[in-house]
Amino acid sequence: MSGALLEAKGLCKRYGALVANDNISLTVAPGELHAIIGPNGAGKTTLIGQLTGQIRPDEGRILFRSEDITDRGMPARVQFGLSRSFQISSIFPSFNAECNVALPIQAKAGHSFRFWTPAVVIESLRGPARELLGRVGLGERGATRASVMAHGERRQLEVAMALASQPSLLLLDEPMAGLGAGESARMVAFLKSLKGRFGILLVEHDMNAVFALADRISVLASGRVIVSGTPEEIRSSREVREVYLGEEFDA
Template sequence: MTDPVLETRDVCKSFGALRASRNISLDLNAGEIHAIIGPNGAGKTTLIGQICGTLKPDSGSVRLLGQDVTGLATRDRAQRGLGRTFQISSLAMEDTVLQNAVLGALGATANPWRFWKDVLKDTDLRTKAEEALHRVGLQDHALSRTAELSHGQRRQLEVAVALTKEPKAFVMDEPMAGMGSEGSKRLTEFLDELREQAPILLVEHDMDAVFALADRISVLVYGEVIATGTVDEIRSDAAVREAYLGEDA
């Protein structure tokens, strides 16, 4: 059996008396989508922060491609292959779609502070950015202002920005947030294909999308994983139904 692409081992995090993460161990394997679900306040955001580097665990470790990255900054984890999309968009709305993608490509280089005008003339960076935009279906919007995109297209652009860094794993924080049913359906189809390029750790409240996409689901309640399993296993787990899904799941 191959080693996980991404994993946490006994991760713990407290804020005063609040234990936001309690010995959380989970992993993400090549080619899969592993969803993390749970009620508001379950500790999902805290866990994602520790995985991506914005929070440091009190104990435990985070490993990427078999290497311990617990002490690395967010940017260093990104350069090692951890791609992230956010619940709230982090795009530069007044810049063009292409500029956002080029900026993402620049962030994957060893010299991310180059003068912006020079960057736009860099053939290699532009090519990488244009390839990423084509991959997500935004090539025809390359010169559009990002603010002019639909909500779903902005989500696609966030993925394109992450793709320019050639990620080995994605961490996606509620990519379906704010989308209607048609937008969610299109993004679900896109993510289903994207897993072949890099596996996805997916935090999501849209249970239709989770059940359609996930190979495995981990349920987080009060900072603790109470169950991990396939869609069918999670659907039928009595503790999960009581804690989160409800009797209508």
């Protein structure tokens, strides 16, 4: 019993001859923000996909609160408290922000709503949906259609949708991608405000964000974790500098 919220043990994923994930083991403690960095093609998105249940590992096990969830599908993992954010595709563009957040709230509540009429359900979801929108800084945007929102606002909306399932672990795949400087800074501040309350596994290219937020950083290269340590240890690691040779790395 490790006390970890999430524990990945020896995850492997191959695509033909290509080894996308090669024996990856890592943990996320309750309340910890563990960042995954690594060059393009290192296997970061494949790792997140295996943790959410989107991609089936060839080898290895995934434990959530010490329970083996390797054979569980995505909906079951969400019910357990694991939530992935930043899938643009999860937004319904023609729905307003409030409805987009109400859907995952209802999904989580599931059949507890079965005796109520749709009108009552909608009314009882509205309050929590508004509250979540307020928490991500979209308090004024509830009635706005997702399709007309700015890119940064849609990312905030996705966080609200991820939080709607009341997760204890958030898996975030490049939440800063495509954000302008101001939007990025706001997202960093927001993620900071979530720290401690959720376990967070954060895949991110923005090194400033990673070093500002992470309790622990693991570096992936060619499908393997090559180093794992505190931000200080990663900053001074020779292996990390070698992997990032030719790329800007002066965090």
